[in-house]
Amino acid sequence: MSAGNQPADRRRAPGSISAVKTVGEVGERELIAMFTTAARSVGGSGDVVIGSGDDAAVFVPTGPVVVSTDTAVAGRHFRFDWSSPRQIGARAVVQSAADIAAMGGVLTGVVVSIGCPPQTPVDRVLELNAGIVEQSHRYGARVLGGDLVSSAEVVLTVTSLGVLEGTAAVALVGAIAGDVLAVSGPLGGPAGGLAALSAVEHGADPGLLEQFADLVAAYRLPAPDLSQGRVAAVAGAHAMTDVSDGLVEELITMSGASQVRLDVQSSAVPQASGLSELGAALGVDPARWALAGGEEHELLAAFEPAHVPAGWTVIGEVSVGGTIGDEAGARVDGVPVGEIRGWQSFTDV
Amino acid sequence: MSAGNQPADRRRAPGSISAVKTVGEVGERELIAMFTTAARSVGGSGDVVIGSGDDAAVFVPTGPVVVSTDTAVAGRHFRFDWSSPRQIGARAVVQSAADIAAMGGVLTGVVVSIGCPPQTPVDRVLELNAGIVEQSHRYGARVLGGDLVSSAEVVLTVTSLGVLEGTAAVALVGAIAGDVLAVSGPLGGPAGGLAALSAVEHGADPGLLEQFADLVAAYRLPAPDLSQGRVAAVAGAHAMTDVSDGLVEELITMSGASQVRLDVQSSAVPQASGLSELGAALGVDPARWALAGGEEHELLAAFEPAHVPAGWTVIGEVSVGGTIGDEAGARVDGVPVGEIRGWQSFTDV
Numbered sequence: 001m002s003a004g005n006q007p008a009d010r011r012r013a014p015g016s017i018s019a020v021k022t023v024g025e026v027g028e029r030e031l032i033a034m035f036t037t038a039a040r041s042v043g044g045s046g047d048v049v050i051g052s053g054d055d056a057a058v059f060v061p062t063g064p065v066v067v068s069t070d071t072a073v074a075g076r077h078f079r080f081d082w083s084s085p086r087q088i089g090a091r092a093v094v095q096s097a098a099d100i101a102a103m104g105g106v107l108t109g110v111v112v113s114i115g116c117p118p119q120t121p122v123d124r125v126l127e128l129n130a131g132i133v134e135q136s137h138r139y140g141a142r143v144l145g146g147d148l149v150s151s152a153e154v155v156l157t158v159t160s161l162g163v164l165e166g167t168a169a170v171a172l173v174g175a176i177a178g179d180v181l182a183v184s185g186p187l188g189g190p191a192g193g194l195a196a197l198s199a200v201e202h203g204a205d206p207g208l209l210e211q212f213a214d215l216v217a218a219y220r221l222p223a224p225d226l227s228q229g230r231v232a233a234v235a236g237a238h239a240m241t242d243v244s245d246g247l248v249e250e251l252i253t254m255s256g257a258s259q260v261r262l263d264v265q266s267s268a269v270p271q272a273s274g275l276s277e278l279g280a281a282l283g284v285d286p287a288r289w290a291l292a293g294g295e296e297h298e299l300l301a302a303f304e305p306a307h308v309p310a311g312w313t314v315i316g317e318v319s320v321g322g323t324i325g326d327e328a329g330a331r332v333d334g335v336p337v338g339e340i341r342g343w344q345s346f347t348d349v
Numbered sequence: 350m351s352a353g354n355q356p357a358d359r360r361r362a363p364g365s366i367s368a369v370k371t372v373g374e375v376g377e378r379e380l381i382a383m384f385t386t387a388a389r390s391v392g393g394s395g396d397v398v399i400g401s402g403d404d405a406a407v408f409v410p411t412g413p414v415v416v417s418t419d420t421a422v423a424g425r426h427f428r429f430d431w432s433s434p435r436q437i438g439a440r441a442v443v444q445s446a447a448d449i450a451a452m453g454g455v456l457t458g459v460v461v462s463i464g465c466p467p468q469t470p471v472d473r474v475l476e477l478n479a480g481i482v483e484q485s486h487r488y489g490a491r492v493l494g495g496d497l498v499s500s501a502e503v504v505l506t507v508t509s510l511g512v513l514e515g516t517a518a519v520a521l522v523g524a525i526a527g528d529v530l531a532v533s534g535p536l537g538g539p540a541g542g543l544a545a546l547s548a549v550e551h552g553a554d555p556g557l558l559e560q561f562a563d564l565v566a567a568y569r570l571p572a573p574d575l576s577q578g579r580v581a582a583v584a585g586a587h588a589m590t591d592v593s594d595g596l597v598e599e600l601i602t603m604s605g606a607s608q609v610r611l612d613v614q615s616s617a618v619p620q621a622s623g624l625s626e627l628g629a630a631l632g633v634d635p636a637r638w639a640l641a642g643g644e645e646h647e648l649l650a651a652f653e654p655a656h657v658p659a660g661w662t663v664i665g666e667v668s669v670g671g672t673i674g675d676e677a678g679a680r681v682d683g684v685p686v687g688e689i690r691g692w693q694s695f696t697d698v
Contacts, residue, residue: 058452059414067458068460069494070496103405149421
């Protein structure tokens with residue numbers, strides 16, 4: 001089964017010695033040495049002069065540098081009973097890397113800080129790190145360094161570094177009247193998966209998790225095609241962001257930044273496969289997950305109508321209007337999204 | 350009184366409205382808008398294409414990029430009853446920036462993640478951020494972006510970005526037999542200040558904090574001259590690090606990385622002013638603070654004997670020997686530092 005489907009904890013021999021050692025017993029120095037070894041494994045940018053294991057890493061960028069940081073906290077942004085440590089580590093990289101893609105950048109490296117209680121099993125931290133390293137390699141990037149500290153709960157901070165390869169940065173500012181809005185992939189999958197996990201926790205049939213395994217996998221490890229960020233930049237996207245806070249939140253943000261009105265037709269928003277069936281099973285309108293779900297990291301961009309890249313789906317138009325903080329500047333089916341924002345609670349763990 | 354001497358909490362009118370609002374009440378969106386405004390204030394690199402407030406920041410580096418990340422956790426790396434939020438924020442920048450200096454780099458920007466409980470007073474978070482912004486500006490750098498999340502305790506992660514301006518990176522690897530070891534400034538000040546705060550908490554005369562105000566200030570906000578990193582690189586330093594974990598720990602690390610033997614004479618190690626008087630007052634050998642104290646971020650480097658920059662103090666020699674993990678590869682007064690390492694407990698808060 002893929003890493004996206006099965007928490008890794010279940011795959012480990014229960015009697016293995018390493019499973020019972022704690023971070024406090026092994027110590028920071030030895031763990032960082034293990035991380036450094038993992039970080040030096042095959043993969044990623046050949047432009048790294050000094051990698052993990054020194055005071056700082058050094059790399060030679062091939063263009064302007066893009067940087068973003070994202071923090072995920074246990075119990076708030078992820079749960080160890082809902083995802084494997086490997087998935088949680090990988091997802092933290094997806095989250096941060098999506099911000100690089102949303103500028104039109106290409107991820108080249110990440111630096112990572114892991115905070116955890118001393119009584120955390122060493123295996124858990126090694127699996128978190130393995131997820132971080134694997135996902136970085138999937139993107140062609142390297143883990144450049146990190147920090148490990150003692151904290152009350154597990155806290156992951158991933159700082160992503162990328163480069164712009166011959167395109168200008170695509171900001172939140174720049175959408176203009178006459179543009180169309182498009183998304184890089186179907187929305188609502190992670191929010192649907194999360195809803196299924198939550199429903200089962202509250203007594204729904206556990207068979208839901210098997211039936212909607214793809215949605216649950218999308219929650220555990222979203223798989224947006226982040227190479228579409230550069231595709232959009234090459235196509236001349238005027239403005240772009242990733243859908244990390246749910247579509248309606250991103251519409252408010254882009255409308256305010258670009259000072260334009262954004263109109264989305266809900267029927268045009270592509271929904272993740274299986275979402276309508278899950279909605280029927282749970283008695284929820286699946287459009288909510290697609291419009292107000294988050295954590296999916298597909299890209300939302302404004303293009304000239306003739307320049308929408310292949311594979312992107314047009315979901316609306318850009319027109320005159322919209323100011324910062326004006327929730328009426330972003331509308332779904334003609335309704336200001338302020339009235340829909342309550343749905344953002346779906347993105348809470 | 351300077352920011353280094355007086356916790357800022359005491360300077361605020363106790364009845365001010367903002368002092369009672371919490372982060373949970375104000376919300377992430379409004380706070381991030383405040384942070385973005387602060388980040389856009391005067392200061393720092395003109396090479397920033399897109400700064401704080403978008404998905405990611407974009408800057409055009411003038412040379413190879415140096416990156417490092419450091420996390421500080423309340424109660425473990427700092428205490429709100431011992432330092433002001435502004436000092437804590439500033440110190441987090443010093444810690445991370447020192448890693449850039451230790452490669453010979455010049456700090457250009459930082460990205461910051463702040464985790465805090467929802468019930469945290471807004472003022473505390475704004476002051477933390479103000480300290481981060483101020484200290485970054487002191488170094489000629491900009492705050493490029495950040496993240497704000499809910500967590501059980503206050504957690505600060507600062508990722509520093511710098512550039513190498515015409516010098517090669519100075520790594521931990523590279524010290525060779527015949528080099529001398531030198532430090533960029535006096536050691537032990539922060540560890541002394543911490544010992545004074547701790548002693549007063551355990552019943553010592555509170556007058557100690559007035560008497561040794563400079564040492565206490567050095568703990569609250571270490572002030573190493575980080576421009577010495579580039580000075581050392583220009584002088585051709587063979588290897589360098591910052592003294593974040595205490596001198597003996599850094600000797601072990603550099604000895605292992607460079608595979609050389611490092612011999613330090615304790616009498617040659619410059620001690621912070623007032624350290625011997627504090628040692629007498631507390632009945633502690635002040636050499637412990639200078640040799641095994643941490644958090645000071647002065648620089649330690651290996652140079653050809655003729656190339657030690659002005660202002661640096663030679664404290665020892667490099668000779669043949671030393672392997673990774675070999676504590677006998679680093680010696681103080683001829684004694685392997687493994688026997689001194691117990692002193693690292695001084696660096697605990």
